[in-house]
Amino acid sequence: MDKLTTGQMIDQLKIGEVAEDENGWCVAFDEERVLRFYSSRDEIDGKGTKYWISNEDTNAKWRIIPKFVSFEKAIRAFKEGKLIKSWTDNDYEIHYGEYLLNNLTEETITFNEILNAKWTIED
Known part of the structure; x- marks a missing residue:
């Protein structure tokens, strides 16, 4: 950051x-x-x-x-067309747009990372 x-x-x-x-x-x-x-x-x-x-x-x-939200709230915002980000413990941010979320693999993000990540919604 x-x-x-x-x-x-x-x-x-x-x-x-x-x-x-x-x-x-x-x-x-x-x-x-x-x-x-x-x-x-x-x-x-x-x-x-x-x-x-x-x-x-x-x-x-x-x-x-960052103002963090739950994964569930982030996904609702994503479905409304908003950009969402996940944050790692060292404040590294990953931007998720439509392409990345529609093509998730174990190499992009694990299920555990999805549930435990800090999420933000971009305006």
Whole structure:
């Protein structure tokens, strides 16, 4: 997963998603699209401190934490024409479009990997 600058993170972050920097500090938009700051993912509740960009943020690197769903929910979204991804433990992502899902073999993904993978739905 690519590391993002503060500006890139703000441009790409969606409501409902969380971004985390290299030190574990997190930000998330509240329902009014105000960016809120949290000291960890465990504290995210929509009531964090309003995030103000400072000189210290110039060199910060962020990653947007994927919003994971169950395999069943991912397949429903796939049937609606959406792109889905599975994620490995080291955040390696595999994109599944129509061709790959219609041509699954033991070499592409195992049944155990399907059930235990972390899945995301792309907008």
